Amino acid sequence: MSDLVSALRRVVPEMCLVSPSTPEYEQARLIYNRMHDIRPAALVRSLDPSVLHSATKTATSLGVPIAVRSGGHHIGGFSTVEDGLVLDFSPFRNVVFDPESGLVQVRPGARLGDLDTVLAAHGRCVPTGTVSDTGITGLTLGGGIGWLVAGYGLTCDHLHSAEVLLADGRVVEVSRQAHADLFTALRGGGVGAFGVVLKLCFHTVPLPRIKAGSVRYPLSDATRVLGALQKLLAEDTPETVTLAPVLDFRGSTPGLSVDVCCHSDDERDLDRIRTMLGGDWSDVYDRHYPQWQSILDRSFQPPMRGYWKSVHFDRLDIDPELLAEAIRGAPDNRCSILVEYYNVETLRAHAEGSAFPLRDSRMGVLFSARWPDPAHDDVHMHWARKWSMRIGGGAGAYSNYSQDTEHQVRSSFAPETLASFRALEAAYDPDRLFAKGHRAALGDSATVDRG
Ligand SMILES: Cc1cc2nc3c(=O)[nH]c(=O)nc-3n(C[C@H](O)[C@H](O)[C@H](O)COP(=O)(O)OP(=O)(O)OC[C@H]3O[C@@H](n4cnc5c(N)ncnc54)[C@H](O)[C@@H]3O)c2cc1C
Numbered sequence: 001m002s003d004l005v006s007a008l009r010r011v012v013p014e015m016c017l018v019s020p021s022t023p024e025y026e027q028a029r030l031i032y033n034r035m036h037d038i039r040p041a042a043l044v045r046s047l048d049p050s051v052l053h054s055a056t057k058t059a060t061s062l063g064v065p066i067a068v069r070s071g072g073h074h075i076g077g078f079s080t081v082e083d084g085l086v087l088d089f090s091p092f093r094n095v096v097f098d099p100e101s102g103l104v105q106v107r108p109g110a111r112l113g114d115l116d117t118v119l120a121a122h123g124r125c126v127p128t129g130t131v132s133d134t135g136i137t138g139l140t141l142g143g144g145i146g147w148l149v150a151g152y153g154l155t156c157d158h159l160h161s162a163e164v165l166l167a168d169g170r171v172v173e174v175s176r177q178a179h180a181d182l183f184t185a186l187r188g189g190g191v192g193a194f195g196v197v198l199k200l201c202f203h204t205v206p207l208p209r210i211k212a213g214s215v216r217y218p219l220s221d222a223t224r225v226l227g228a229l230q231k232l233l234a235e236d237t238p239e240t241v242t243l244a245p246v247l248d249f250r251g252s253t254p255g256l257s258v259d260v261c262c263h264s265d266d267e268r269d270l271d272r273i274r275t276m277l278g279g280d281w282s283d284v285y286d287r288h289y290p291q292w293q294s295i296l297d298r299s300f301q302p303p304m305r306g307y308w309k310s311v312h313f314d315r316l317d318i319d320p321e322l323l324a325e326a327i328r329g330a331p332d333n334r335c336s337i338l339v340e341y342y343n344v345e346t347l348r349a350h351a352e353g354s355a356f357p358l359r360d361s362r363m364g365v366l367f368s369a370r371w372p373d374p375a376h377d378d379v380h381m382h383w384a385r386k387w388s389m390r391i392g393g394g395a396g397a398y399s400n401y402s403q404d405t406e407h408q409v410r411s412s413f414a415p416e417t418l419a420s421f422r423a424l425e426a427a428y429d430p431d432r433l434f435a436k437g438h439r440a441a442l443g444d445s446a447t448v449d450r451g
Contacts, residue, residue: 001019001021002019002041002042002083003062004041004042004058004059004062004064004085005017005019005020005021005041005042007058007061007062008042008044008055008058008085011051011054011055011058012044012046012051012054012055013046013051016044016045016046016048016051017042017043017044017045018042018043018044018045018088019041019042019043020039020041025043028043028088029043029080029086030072030303031069031072031073031074031077031079031080032071032072032073032074032075032133032303032306033073033074033075033076033077033303033305033306034303034304034305034306035077035305035306035307035377036077036080038077038080038081038082039082039083040067040080040081040082040083040084040085040086041064041083041084041085042085042086043085043086043087043088044085044086044087044088045088045089045090045091045092047089047092047107047198049165049169049171049198050169052087052165052196053165053169055085055087056085056087056167056433057169058085059084059085060431060433064083064084064085065081065083065084065085065436066081066084066085066086066087066433066434066436067079067080067081067084067085067086067087067436068086068087068089068192068193068196068434068436069086069087069088069089069090070089070090070108070109070135070136070137070138070197071090071109071111071133071134071135071136071137071138071139072090072135073133073134073135073138073139074138074400074437075306075307075308075401075402075403076402076403076437076438078436078437078438079138081436087196089107089108089109089137090109090135091109092107092108092109092110093107093109093110093111093114094106094107094110095107095110095114095115095118095119096118097118097119097122097124097204099122102124102203102204103160103201103202103203103204104118104119104124104126104201104202104204105199105200105201106136106137106199106200106201106202107198107199108135108136108137108197108198108199108200109135109137110135110136110137111132111133111134111135111136112128112129112131112132112133112134112135112136112139112293113132113133113290113293113294114136115128115136116128116132116289116290116293116294117290119204119207120207120288120289120290122204123206123207124204124205124206124207125148125204125205125206125207125208125289126155126158126202126203126204126205127144127146127147127148127149127152127153127155127157127158127205128144128146128155128293129144129145129146129155130146130147130244130293130295130296131294131296131297131300132293132294132297133297133300136155136200137197137200138400139155139400140155140156140186140187140188140200141156141186141188141189141190141192141193141197142156142188142189142190142398142399142400143155143156143188143190143356143358143398143399143400144156144188144400145364145398145400146242146293147210147212147242147244147261147263147292147293148208148242148261148263149242149340149342149343149346150237150238150240150241150242150243150263150341150342150343150346151239151240151242151263151264151343151346152205152263152346153346153347153349153350154188154347154350154356155202156186156187156188156354156356157187157188157350157354158202158203158204158205159183159186159187159200159201159202159203160175160201160202160203161173161174161175161178161183161200161201162174162175162186162193162197162199162200162201163197163198163199164179164182164186164193164194164195164196164197164198165195165196165198166194166428166429167195167428167429167430167431167433167434171198172195174186176353180353181420181423181424181427182194182195182424182428183353184353184354184355184420185355185420185421185424187353187354187355188354188355188356188357189354189355189356189357189417189421190355190356190398190399190400190409190438191355191399191421191437191438191439191442192434192435192436192437192438192439193434194424194425194428194429194434194439195428195429195434196434207289208264208289209263209264209265209286210261210262210263210286210287210289210292211261211262211267211270211284211285211286211287212259212260212261212262212284212285212287212292212295213259213260213281213283213284213285213287214257214258214259214260214283214284215257215258215260215277215279215280215281215284216250216255216256216257216279216280217255217256217257217258217279218255218256219247219253219254219255219256219324219327219328221256221279222247222255222256222320222323222324223320223321223324225245225256225258225277225279225320226245226256226320226323226339227320228276228277229243229245229258229273229277229341230316230317230318230320232272232273233316233341233362234316234317237341237342237343237344237345237362238269238272238273238343239264239269239343239345239346240262240263240264240266240267240268240269240270241260241261241262241263241264241269241270242260242261242263242341243258243259243260243273243341244258244259244260244261244338244339244340244341245257245258245259245338245339246259246336246337246338246339247323247324247326247327247336247337247339248327248333248335248336248337249327249330249333249334249335251333252333254327254328254330254333256324258277258279260273260284261292270284299336300370304334304370304371304372305370305371305372305373305374305377305380306368306369306370307368307369307377307380307381307403308366308367308368308369308384308401308402308403309366309367309384309385309387309388309402309403310364310365310366310367310388310397310398310401310402310408311364311366311367311388311391311392311393311397311408312358312361312363312364312365312393312395312396312397312398312412313361313362313364313365313393313394313395314360314361314362314394315362315363316341316362316363318363318365318391318392319391322387322390322391323337323339323365323391326367326383326387326390326391329383329387330383331369331371331376331379331380331383332371332376332380334369334370334371335367335368335369335370335380335383336368336370337365337366337367337368337387338365338366338368339363339364339365340363340364340365340366341362341363342358342361342362342363342364344359344360344361344362347359347360347361348360355413355417355420355421357396357412357413357414357417358395358396358398358412360395361395361396364398364401365388365391365393366398366401367383367384367387367388368384369381369383369384393408395412396408396409396411396412396413397409397412399412399438402438407441409438409441410438410441410442418442421439421442422442425439425442
Protein backbone atom coordinates (compact mmCIF):
# COMPACT_ATOMS: atom_id res chain seq x y z
CA MET A 1 0.00 0.00 0.00
CA SER A 2 1.37 3.45 -0.91
CA ASP A 3 2.13 6.11 1.71
CA LEU A 4 -0.68 8.17 0.24
CA VAL A 5 -3.29 5.45 0.63
CA SER A 6 -2.34 4.72 4.24
CA ALA A 7 -2.41 8.44 5.05
CA LEU A 8 -5.74 8.93 3.27
CA ARG A 9 -7.26 6.05 5.22
CA ARG A 10 -6.92 8.19 8.34
CA VAL A 11 -8.88 11.16 6.92
CA VAL A 12 -11.15 9.84 4.16
CA PRO A 13 -14.13 7.52 4.81
CA GLU A 14 -13.45 4.07 3.37
CA MET A 15 -16.42 4.24 1.00
CA CYS A 16 -14.94 7.37 -0.66
CA LEU A 17 -11.51 5.90 -1.31
CA VAL A 18 -10.54 3.91 -4.40
CA SER A 19 -7.03 2.47 -4.42
CA PRO A 20 -5.25 -0.24 -6.45
CA SER A 21 -6.47 -2.82 -3.93
CA THR A 22 -10.18 -1.98 -4.34
CA PRO A 23 -12.21 -3.92 -6.94
CA GLU A 24 -13.44 -0.85 -8.82
CA TYR A 25 -9.94 0.58 -9.30
CA GLU A 26 -9.23 -0.83 -12.77
CA GLN A 27 -12.40 0.74 -14.14
CA ALA A 28 -12.21 3.91 -12.05
CA ARG A 29 -8.70 4.79 -13.17
CA LEU A 30 -9.68 4.97 -16.87
CA ILE A 31 -10.49 8.18 -18.69
CA TYR A 32 -11.96 8.63 -22.16
CA ASN A 33 -8.66 8.92 -24.02
CA ARG A 34 -6.99 5.53 -23.68
CA MET A 35 -3.63 7.03 -24.62
CA HIS A 36 -3.45 8.08 -20.98
CA ASP A 37 -3.14 4.62 -19.47
CA ILE A 38 -2.40 6.09 -16.07
CA ARG A 39 -2.36 4.49 -12.63
CA PRO A 40 -3.14 7.05 -9.92
CA ALA A 41 -2.14 6.11 -6.37
CA ALA A 42 -5.70 6.81 -5.20
CA LEU A 43 -9.04 8.32 -6.17
CA VAL A 44 -11.25 10.12 -3.69
CA ARG A 45 -14.95 10.26 -4.51
CA SER A 46 -16.77 12.71 -2.29
CA LEU A 47 -18.63 16.01 -2.43
CA ASP A 48 -17.88 16.77 1.21
CA PRO A 49 -15.54 19.79 1.26
CA SER A 50 -13.90 18.72 4.52
CA VAL A 51 -13.08 15.28 3.10
CA LEU A 52 -11.75 16.81 -0.12
CA HIS A 53 -9.67 19.38 1.72
CA SER A 54 -8.20 16.74 4.04
CA ALA A 55 -7.36 14.59 1.02
CA THR A 56 -5.62 17.44 -0.82
CA LYS A 57 -3.71 18.45 2.32
CA THR A 58 -2.59 14.86 2.78
CA ALA A 59 -1.43 14.62 -0.83
CA THR A 60 0.47 17.90 -0.72
CA SER A 61 2.16 17.04 2.56
CA LEU A 62 3.55 13.95 0.82
CA GLY A 63 4.44 15.85 -2.37
CA VAL A 64 1.86 13.87 -4.36
CA PRO A 65 0.36 15.61 -7.43
CA ILE A 66 -3.40 16.13 -7.73
CA ALA A 67 -5.79 15.90 -10.67
CA VAL A 68 -9.49 16.78 -10.73
CA ARG A 69 -11.96 14.78 -12.81
CA SER A 70 -15.58 15.32 -13.74
CA GLY A 71 -16.58 13.67 -17.03
CA GLY A 72 -13.01 12.48 -17.73
CA HIS A 73 -13.31 13.44 -21.41
CA HIS A 74 -10.52 15.96 -21.91
CA ILE A 75 -8.39 14.56 -24.69
CA GLY A 76 -5.22 15.88 -23.01
CA GLY A 77 -5.68 13.49 -20.07
CA PHE A 78 -5.69 16.33 -17.54
CA SER A 79 -8.08 14.55 -15.22
CA THR A 80 -5.71 11.84 -14.13
CA VAL A 81 -2.16 11.66 -12.83
CA GLU A 82 0.39 8.87 -12.48
CA ASP A 83 0.99 7.92 -8.82
CA GLY A 84 -1.08 10.92 -7.81
CA LEU A 85 -4.40 11.69 -6.18
CA VAL A 86 -7.50 12.07 -8.35
CA LEU A 87 -10.47 13.94 -6.95
CA ASP A 88 -13.02 12.01 -8.96
CA PHE A 89 -16.46 13.59 -9.31
CA SER A 90 -17.60 11.33 -12.14
CA PRO A 91 -20.15 9.44 -9.98
CA PHE A 92 -21.91 12.66 -8.89
CA ARG A 93 -24.31 13.40 -11.75
CA ASN A 94 -27.32 14.91 -10.03
CA VAL A 95 -29.27 17.57 -11.97
CA VAL A 96 -32.04 19.57 -10.29
CA PHE A 97 -34.21 22.05 -12.19
CA ASP A 98 -36.17 24.78 -10.44
CA PRO A 99 -39.14 25.73 -12.68
CA GLU A 100 -39.76 28.93 -10.75
CA SER A 101 -36.33 30.50 -11.30
CA GLY A 102 -35.56 28.65 -14.54
CA LEU A 103 -32.17 27.73 -13.05
CA VAL A 104 -30.66 24.26 -13.04
CA GLN A 105 -28.19 23.01 -10.41
CA VAL A 106 -25.71 20.46 -11.61
CA ARG A 107 -23.26 18.30 -9.71
CA PRO A 108 -19.79 18.24 -11.30
CA GLY A 109 -19.91 14.70 -12.69
CA ALA A 110 -23.06 15.29 -14.73
CA ARG A 111 -22.84 14.49 -18.43
CA LEU A 112 -24.50 16.52 -21.15
CA GLY A 113 -27.13 13.81 -21.59
CA ASP A 114 -28.07 14.05 -17.90
CA LEU A 115 -28.92 17.73 -18.34
CA ASP A 116 -30.76 17.22 -21.60
CA THR A 117 -32.96 14.49 -20.12
CA VAL A 118 -33.97 16.42 -17.01
CA LEU A 119 -34.48 19.74 -18.79
CA ALA A 120 -36.34 18.44 -21.84
CA ALA A 121 -39.03 17.10 -19.51
CA HIS A 122 -39.64 20.75 -18.56
CA GLY A 123 -39.38 22.09 -22.11
CA ARG A 124 -36.02 23.73 -21.33
CA CYS A 125 -32.36 23.24 -22.21
CA VAL A 126 -28.85 24.55 -21.68
CA PRO A 127 -26.89 24.81 -24.95
CA THR A 128 -24.03 22.33 -24.56
CA GLY A 129 -21.87 20.07 -26.75
CA THR A 130 -22.61 17.33 -29.23
CA VAL A 131 -21.69 14.02 -27.56
CA SER A 132 -23.92 13.14 -24.64
CA ASP A 133 -21.33 11.40 -22.44
CA THR A 134 -19.08 14.51 -22.27
CA GLY A 135 -18.80 16.12 -18.83
CA ILE A 136 -20.60 19.43 -18.36
CA THR A 137 -17.95 20.77 -15.96
CA GLY A 138 -14.87 20.55 -18.17
CA LEU A 139 -16.97 21.63 -21.16
CA THR A 140 -18.12 24.79 -19.36
CA LEU A 141 -14.69 25.66 -17.98
CA GLY A 142 -13.34 25.66 -21.55
CA GLY A 143 -16.36 27.25 -23.26
CA GLY A 144 -18.78 24.69 -24.68
CA ILE A 145 -19.58 24.56 -28.40
CA GLY A 146 -22.61 22.69 -29.68
CA TRP A 147 -25.60 22.57 -31.99
CA LEU A 148 -27.07 25.84 -30.69
CA VAL A 149 -23.88 27.91 -30.77
CA ALA A 150 -24.93 30.09 -33.73
CA GLY A 151 -27.81 31.71 -31.91
CA TYR A 152 -27.30 30.93 -28.24
CA GLY A 153 -23.53 31.12 -27.79
CA LEU A 154 -21.41 28.88 -25.61
CA THR A 155 -22.34 26.76 -22.61
CA CYS A 156 -20.32 29.04 -20.34
CA ASP A 157 -22.47 31.97 -21.53
CA HIS A 158 -25.37 30.41 -19.63
CA LEU A 159 -23.48 29.87 -16.37
CA HIS A 160 -25.21 31.62 -13.49
CA SER A 161 -22.90 30.68 -10.62
CA ALA A 162 -20.68 27.95 -9.22
CA GLU A 163 -19.68 26.57 -5.86
CA VAL A 164 -15.91 26.22 -5.63
CA LEU A 165 -13.70 24.64 -2.99
CA LEU A 166 -10.51 26.68 -2.77
CA ALA A 167 -7.05 25.37 -1.97
CA ASP A 168 -7.25 26.79 1.57
CA GLY A 169 -10.42 24.81 2.30
CA ARG A 170 -12.94 27.64 1.93
CA VAL A 171 -16.06 26.98 -0.12
CA VAL A 172 -17.12 30.05 -2.09
CA GLU A 173 -20.11 30.91 -4.22
CA VAL A 174 -18.80 32.39 -7.44
CA SER A 175 -20.94 34.59 -9.69
CA ARG A 176 -21.03 38.00 -11.37
CA GLN A 177 -21.61 39.46 -7.90
CA ALA A 178 -19.19 37.40 -5.81
CA HIS A 179 -15.58 36.57 -6.71
CA ALA A 180 -16.36 38.00 -10.14
CA ASP A 181 -12.72 37.63 -11.25
CA LEU A 182 -12.86 33.89 -10.63
CA PHE A 183 -16.28 33.65 -12.30
CA THR A 184 -14.80 35.26 -15.42
CA ALA A 185 -12.07 32.60 -15.55
CA LEU A 186 -14.58 29.80 -15.04
CA ARG A 187 -16.60 31.07 -17.97
CA GLY A 188 -14.56 29.56 -20.77
CA GLY A 189 -11.03 30.47 -19.67
CA GLY A 190 -9.98 26.88 -20.23
CA VAL A 191 -7.35 27.00 -17.54
CA GLY A 192 -9.31 25.26 -14.79
CA ALA A 193 -11.14 26.68 -11.82
CA PHE A 194 -8.19 27.68 -9.57
CA GLY A 195 -10.02 25.42 -7.14
CA VAL A 196 -12.47 22.55 -7.32
CA VAL A 197 -15.98 23.00 -8.70
CA LEU A 198 -18.55 21.30 -6.46
CA LYS A 199 -21.66 22.58 -8.21
CA LEU A 200 -22.62 24.55 -11.30
CA CYS A 201 -25.81 26.53 -11.76
CA PHE A 202 -27.06 27.50 -15.23
CA HIS A 203 -29.73 29.70 -16.71
CA THR A 204 -31.92 27.63 -19.00
CA VAL A 205 -33.63 28.58 -22.25
CA PRO A 206 -36.90 27.31 -23.73
CA LEU A 207 -36.27 24.16 -25.75
CA PRO A 208 -36.06 25.35 -29.34
CA ARG A 209 -37.75 23.60 -32.21
CA ILE A 210 -34.92 22.18 -34.28
CA LYS A 211 -34.65 20.98 -37.85
CA ALA A 212 -31.41 19.06 -38.16
CA GLY A 213 -29.59 16.40 -40.09
CA SER A 214 -26.62 15.54 -42.22
CA VAL A 215 -26.08 16.09 -45.94
CA ARG A 216 -23.46 13.81 -47.48
CA TYR A 217 -21.31 14.78 -50.46
CA PRO A 218 -18.60 12.82 -52.26
CA LEU A 219 -15.09 14.05 -51.53
CA SER A 220 -14.83 15.23 -55.13
CA ASP A 221 -17.52 17.80 -54.25
CA ALA A 222 -15.91 18.93 -50.97
CA THR A 223 -13.96 21.83 -52.43
CA ARG A 224 -17.06 23.26 -54.10
CA VAL A 225 -19.29 22.80 -51.03
CA LEU A 226 -16.81 24.16 -48.48
CA GLY A 227 -15.87 27.01 -50.80
CA ALA A 228 -19.54 27.92 -51.27
CA LEU A 229 -20.13 27.80 -47.52
CA GLN A 230 -17.18 30.07 -46.83
CA LYS A 231 -18.41 32.56 -49.40
CA LEU A 232 -21.94 32.53 -48.04
CA LEU A 233 -20.83 32.84 -44.42
CA ALA A 234 -18.34 35.60 -45.21
CA GLU A 235 -21.27 37.67 -46.51
CA ASP A 236 -23.69 36.82 -43.72
CA THR A 237 -23.22 34.24 -40.95
CA PRO A 238 -26.66 33.05 -39.87
CA GLU A 239 -27.80 33.20 -36.28
CA THR A 240 -30.44 30.57 -36.82
CA VAL A 241 -28.38 27.69 -38.22
CA THR A 242 -25.32 25.98 -36.76
CA LEU A 243 -23.19 24.42 -39.48
CA ALA A 244 -20.58 21.75 -38.83
CA PRO A 245 -19.08 20.14 -41.92
CA VAL A 246 -17.13 16.95 -41.21
CA LEU A 247 -14.69 15.25 -43.54
CA ASP A 248 -14.68 11.61 -42.54
CA PHE A 249 -15.11 8.06 -43.71
CA ARG A 250 -18.28 6.10 -44.19
CA GLY A 251 -16.84 2.61 -44.54
CA SER A 252 -13.60 3.03 -46.45
CA THR A 253 -14.69 6.01 -48.56
CA PRO A 254 -13.80 9.53 -47.46
CA GLY A 255 -16.41 12.20 -48.02
CA LEU A 256 -17.93 15.36 -46.62
CA SER A 257 -21.01 15.58 -44.41
CA VAL A 258 -22.49 18.98 -43.76
CA ASP A 259 -24.21 18.63 -40.40
CA VAL A 260 -26.81 21.34 -39.87
CA CYS A 261 -29.01 22.37 -36.99
CA CYS A 262 -31.59 25.10 -37.59
CA HIS A 263 -32.82 26.21 -34.17
CA SER A 264 -35.40 28.77 -35.15
CA ASP A 265 -38.91 28.81 -36.56
CA ASP A 266 -37.54 31.14 -39.21
CA GLU A 267 -36.09 28.78 -41.83
CA ARG A 268 -35.02 31.35 -44.40
CA ASP A 269 -31.31 30.90 -43.66
CA LEU A 270 -31.67 27.14 -43.85
CA ASP A 271 -33.43 27.44 -47.21
CA ARG A 272 -30.72 29.76 -48.50
CA ILE A 273 -27.99 27.28 -47.51
CA ARG A 274 -29.89 24.33 -48.96
CA THR A 275 -30.37 26.10 -52.30
CA MET A 276 -26.76 27.17 -52.49
CA LEU A 277 -25.22 23.80 -51.61
CA GLY A 278 -27.62 21.41 -53.33
CA GLY A 279 -27.41 17.69 -52.56
CA ASP A 280 -29.76 15.30 -50.78
CA TRP A 281 -31.36 17.05 -47.80
CA SER A 282 -33.83 14.27 -46.95
CA ASP A 283 -32.04 13.62 -43.64
CA VAL A 284 -32.72 17.18 -42.47
CA TYR A 285 -36.04 17.27 -40.66
CA ASP A 286 -37.69 18.17 -37.35
CA ARG A 287 -35.87 16.42 -34.51
CA HIS A 288 -36.43 15.94 -30.82
CA TYR A 289 -33.61 17.96 -29.24
CA PRO A 290 -32.31 15.35 -26.71
CA GLN A 291 -32.34 12.71 -29.43
CA TRP A 292 -30.34 14.95 -31.78
CA GLN A 293 -27.96 15.75 -28.93
CA SER A 294 -26.83 12.11 -28.89
CA ILE A 295 -26.78 11.56 -32.66
CA LEU A 296 -22.96 11.51 -32.77
CA ASP A 297 -22.46 9.27 -29.73
CA ARG A 298 -21.81 6.13 -31.73
CA SER A 299 -18.96 7.74 -33.66
CA PHE A 300 -17.05 8.26 -30.41
CA GLN A 301 -17.57 4.82 -28.91
CA PRO A 302 -15.93 2.68 -27.73
CA PRO A 303 -13.24 4.85 -26.15
CA MET A 304 -9.91 4.53 -27.94
CA ARG A 305 -6.62 6.29 -28.20
CA GLY A 306 -7.07 9.84 -29.42
CA TYR A 307 -5.07 12.86 -30.53
CA TRP A 308 -6.64 16.20 -31.43
CA LYS A 309 -5.33 19.41 -32.94
CA SER A 310 -7.47 22.52 -32.97
CA VAL A 311 -6.88 25.57 -35.16
CA HIS A 312 -8.96 28.75 -35.15
CA PHE A 313 -9.38 31.46 -37.76
CA ASP A 314 -10.77 34.97 -37.56
CA ARG A 315 -11.29 34.86 -41.34
CA LEU A 316 -13.04 32.55 -43.76
CA ASP A 317 -10.52 31.97 -46.49
CA ILE A 318 -8.87 28.61 -45.93
CA ASP A 319 -8.22 26.45 -48.96
CA PRO A 320 -10.85 23.65 -48.85
CA GLU A 321 -8.68 21.50 -51.10
CA LEU A 322 -6.18 21.22 -48.24
CA LEU A 323 -8.85 19.65 -46.03
CA ALA A 324 -9.80 17.21 -48.77
CA GLU A 325 -6.15 16.29 -49.19
CA ALA A 326 -5.78 15.85 -45.42
CA ILE A 327 -8.65 13.37 -45.13
CA ARG A 328 -7.42 11.48 -48.19
CA GLY A 329 -4.09 11.05 -46.41
CA ALA A 330 -5.58 10.00 -43.05
CA PRO A 331 -3.92 6.92 -41.53
CA ASP A 332 -7.23 5.14 -40.96
CA ASN A 333 -10.97 5.50 -41.31
CA ARG A 334 -11.59 6.65 -37.73
CA CYS A 335 -9.86 9.98 -38.40
CA SER A 336 -12.00 13.02 -39.08
CA ILE A 337 -11.76 16.74 -39.68
CA LEU A 338 -14.48 18.84 -38.09
CA VAL A 339 -15.09 22.39 -39.29
CA GLU A 340 -17.12 24.67 -37.02
CA TYR A 341 -18.39 28.09 -38.08
CA TYR A 342 -19.25 30.75 -35.52
CA ASN A 343 -21.43 33.79 -35.51
CA VAL A 344 -19.09 36.40 -34.03
CA GLU A 345 -21.96 38.72 -33.09
CA THR A 346 -23.45 35.97 -30.92
CA LEU A 347 -20.07 35.16 -29.37
CA ARG A 348 -19.23 38.82 -28.73
CA ALA A 349 -22.63 39.50 -27.17
CA HIS A 350 -21.62 37.30 -24.22
CA ALA A 351 -18.01 38.51 -23.93
CA GLU A 352 -18.41 40.56 -20.78
CA GLY A 353 -17.33 38.64 -17.71
CA SER A 354 -15.94 35.72 -19.69
CA ALA A 355 -12.33 34.70 -20.33
CA PHE A 356 -13.21 32.65 -23.42
CA PRO A 357 -10.53 33.90 -25.82
CA LEU A 358 -11.95 33.04 -29.24
CA ARG A 359 -14.92 35.39 -29.54
CA ASP A 360 -13.61 36.91 -32.77
CA SER A 361 -13.18 33.47 -34.24
CA ARG A 362 -15.20 32.78 -37.38
CA MET A 363 -14.14 29.23 -37.87
CA GLY A 364 -12.41 26.36 -36.09
CA VAL A 365 -10.92 23.22 -37.57
CA LEU A 366 -10.36 20.11 -35.47
CA PHE A 367 -8.13 17.30 -36.71
CA SER A 368 -9.23 14.29 -34.73
CA ALA A 369 -7.40 10.97 -34.83
CA ARG A 370 -8.83 7.85 -33.17
CA TRP A 371 -7.18 4.45 -33.17
CA PRO A 372 -6.97 1.36 -30.96
CA ASP A 373 -3.36 0.18 -31.25
CA PRO A 374 -0.48 1.85 -29.31
CA ALA A 375 1.87 0.78 -32.10
CA HIS A 376 0.13 3.34 -34.34
CA ASP A 377 0.46 6.35 -32.03
CA ASP A 378 3.14 8.12 -34.02
CA VAL A 379 1.48 7.96 -37.41
CA HIS A 380 -1.82 9.33 -36.06
CA MET A 381 -0.24 12.11 -34.03
CA HIS A 382 1.92 13.03 -36.99
CA TRP A 383 -1.14 13.27 -39.26
CA ALA A 384 -2.99 15.67 -36.93
CA ARG A 385 0.10 17.79 -36.30
CA LYS A 386 1.15 17.98 -39.91
CA TRP A 387 -2.22 19.12 -41.24
CA SER A 388 -2.93 21.55 -38.43
CA MET A 389 0.37 23.23 -39.24
CA ARG A 390 -0.28 23.19 -42.98
CA ILE A 391 -3.61 24.97 -42.79
CA GLY A 392 -2.12 27.60 -40.51
CA GLY A 393 -4.68 29.48 -38.48
CA GLY A 394 -3.37 32.13 -36.18
CA ALA A 395 -6.38 33.02 -34.05
CA GLY A 396 -5.42 30.41 -31.44
CA ALA A 397 -6.79 27.03 -30.44
CA TYR A 398 -9.81 25.89 -28.42
CA SER A 399 -8.62 24.61 -25.04
CA ASN A 400 -11.30 21.91 -24.87
CA TYR A 401 -10.04 20.40 -28.11
CA SER A 402 -6.33 20.74 -27.40
CA GLN A 403 -3.65 18.47 -26.04
CA ASP A 404 -1.40 19.25 -23.13
CA THR A 405 0.18 22.71 -22.85
CA GLU A 406 -0.22 23.75 -26.45
CA HIS A 407 1.31 27.10 -27.25
CA GLN A 408 -1.65 27.84 -29.55
CA VAL A 409 -3.98 27.81 -26.54
CA ARG A 410 -1.78 30.24 -24.69
CA SER A 411 -1.43 32.46 -27.73
CA SER A 412 -5.25 32.73 -27.89
CA PHE A 413 -5.21 34.92 -24.78
CA ALA A 414 -4.63 38.65 -24.64
CA PRO A 415 -1.70 39.60 -22.36
CA GLU A 416 -4.11 41.17 -19.85
CA THR A 417 -6.07 37.91 -19.62
CA LEU A 418 -2.87 35.98 -18.92
CA ALA A 419 -2.01 38.57 -16.27
CA SER A 420 -5.46 38.14 -14.71
CA PHE A 421 -4.94 34.37 -14.55
CA ARG A 422 -1.65 34.90 -12.72
CA ALA A 423 -3.38 37.22 -10.26
CA LEU A 424 -6.08 34.59 -9.69
CA GLU A 425 -3.44 31.97 -9.12
CA ALA A 426 -1.73 34.16 -6.52
CA ALA A 427 -5.04 34.83 -4.79
CA TYR A 428 -6.68 31.42 -4.89
CA ASP A 429 -4.13 28.71 -5.56
CA PRO A 430 -0.63 30.08 -4.87
CA ASP A 431 0.87 26.62 -4.42
CA ARG A 432 -0.63 25.51 -7.76
CA LEU A 433 -2.38 22.49 -6.27
CA PHE A 434 -4.87 22.42 -9.13
CA ALA A 435 -2.61 23.63 -11.93
CA LYS A 436 -2.80 20.56 -14.14
CA GLY A 437 -3.90 21.13 -17.74
CA HIS A 438 -3.53 24.30 -19.77
CA ARG A 439 -2.98 26.32 -16.63
CA ALA A 440 0.30 24.50 -16.16
CA ALA A 441 1.47 26.04 -19.43
CA LEU A 442 0.62 29.59 -18.43
CA GLY A 443 3.37 29.85 -15.89
CA ASP A 444 6.15 27.90 -17.50
CA SER A 445 7.20 28.50 -21.07
CA ALA A 446 9.57 25.53 -20.85
CA THR A 447 6.65 23.11 -20.89
CA VAL A 448 5.10 24.45 -24.06
CA ASP A 449 4.48 21.82 -26.71
CA ARG A 450 5.38 23.22 -30.09
CA GLY A 451 4.47 20.03 -31.93
C1 LIG B 1 -16.10 12.48 -27.52
C2 LIG B 1 -15.93 13.93 -27.18
C3 LIG B 1 -16.83 14.86 -27.67
C4 LIG B 1 -16.70 16.22 -27.36
N1 LIG B 1 -17.59 17.11 -27.88
C5 LIG B 1 -17.45 18.42 -27.58
C6 LIG B 1 -18.38 19.38 -28.08
O1 LIG B 1 -19.30 19.05 -28.81
N2 LIG B 1 -18.20 20.67 -27.76
C7 LIG B 1 -17.17 21.09 -26.97
O2 LIG B 1 -17.08 22.28 -26.70
N3 LIG B 1 -16.28 20.21 -26.47
C8 LIG B 1 -16.40 18.90 -26.76
N4 LIG B 1 -15.49 18.00 -26.27
C9 LIG B 1 -14.39 18.50 -25.47
C10 LIG B 1 -14.84 18.65 -24.03
O3 LIG B 1 -15.46 19.90 -23.87
C11 LIG B 1 -13.65 18.60 -23.08
O4 LIG B 1 -13.05 17.36 -23.22
C12 LIG B 1 -14.07 18.84 -21.64
O5 LIG B 1 -12.91 19.09 -20.88
C13 LIG B 1 -14.80 17.66 -21.08
O6 LIG B 1 -15.17 17.87 -19.75
P1 LIG B 1 -15.07 16.68 -18.69
O7 LIG B 1 -15.69 17.17 -17.44
O8 LIG B 1 -15.58 15.43 -19.30
O9 LIG B 1 -13.50 16.58 -18.61
P2 LIG B 1 -12.42 16.18 -17.52
O10 LIG B 1 -11.39 15.45 -18.32
O11 LIG B 1 -12.99 15.51 -16.33
O12 LIG B 1 -11.86 17.60 -17.10
C14 LIG B 1 -11.36 18.51 -18.03
C15 LIG B 1 -10.56 19.61 -17.33
O13 LIG B 1 -11.38 20.31 -16.40
C16 LIG B 1 -10.86 20.19 -15.08
N5 LIG B 1 -11.96 19.87 -14.18
C17 LIG B 1 -12.83 18.86 -14.33
N6 LIG B 1 -13.69 18.85 -13.32
C18 LIG B 1 -13.35 19.85 -12.49
C19 LIG B 1 -13.88 20.32 -11.28
N7 LIG B 1 -14.92 19.73 -10.69
N8 LIG B 1 -13.28 21.40 -10.70
C20 LIG B 1 -12.22 22.00 -11.28
N9 LIG B 1 -11.68 21.58 -12.43
C21 LIG B 1 -12.24 20.51 -13.03
C22 LIG B 1 -9.93 18.99 -15.13
O14 LIG B 1 -8.95 19.05 -14.14
C23 LIG B 1 -9.38 19.07 -16.51
O15 LIG B 1 -8.33 19.98 -16.58
C24 LIG B 1 -15.63 16.64 -26.54
C25 LIG B 1 -14.71 15.70 -26.04
C26 LIG B 1 -14.86 14.37 -26.36
C27 LIG B 1 -13.86 13.38 -25.87
